[in-house]
Amino acid sequence: MENIGNNSNRILEFQSTTAPRFDWNQKTQGIILGAFFYGYFALQIVGGRLAELFGPRILCSLGLFISGIINILTPLLSNHYGLLITSRVILGAFQASVFPSCYALTARWIPDHERSTINSMAYIGGNFGSIIASILAGYLSRHGFAGGWPSVFYVS
Missing domain, CATH: 1.20.1280 (Monooxygenase)
Structure with a gap:
């Protein structure tokens, strides 16, 4: 199997059979993203x-x-x-x-002396949320309601 940039490999065992599948080439995917x-x-x-x-x-x-x-x-x-x-x-x-x-x-x-702490916590929270969302997105794409990948957009 060959890695083509944005991880567009075909892994048949992880593809949902109920959600629509789009045959978008890399250019189309790039435009959408x-x-x-x-x-x-x-x-x-x-x-x-x-x-x-x-x-x-x-x-x-x-x-x-x-x-x-x-x-x-x-x-x-x-x-x-x-x-x-x-x-x-x-x-x-x-x-x-x-x-x-x-x-x-x-x-x-936020008072001046607490701003750096609050901003740091918010920044870390955003990154932590991205980690959790990535894990959940993978799971929902495979097992989620609404046919797989659409459930990621409903939950997020």
Whole structure:
């Protein structure tokens, strides 16, 4: 078996038989995966400014809420290439406001002498959450409800 970059090896024993399977080549996969970052990078600085204007609590809450809705809709949108790309760009745009809003919240609500500790804990928590999500995503892809891989988007 040959490793082709983004781990696109065919491992038949781990493929779900109930969820739809997409024959996307590497270029298509790259476009889908990269679409998130077009929205994210484009609005990262704007997200910080919007947090100053509208308040970080509202912007962070809105960003997380819309991101959750888009994640829930992703399995439905995956059958429509254009809609999937658009949803990934929009997801990136709303996620771009989350980190600036969190740092603005920290600056407003946490005393100076506790900020570095809180920011460190939040950073470690995010990485720990990614580890747990990766483990769960693998399990849900194989055994999850909704036919396998779609359950990852419903749970996350």
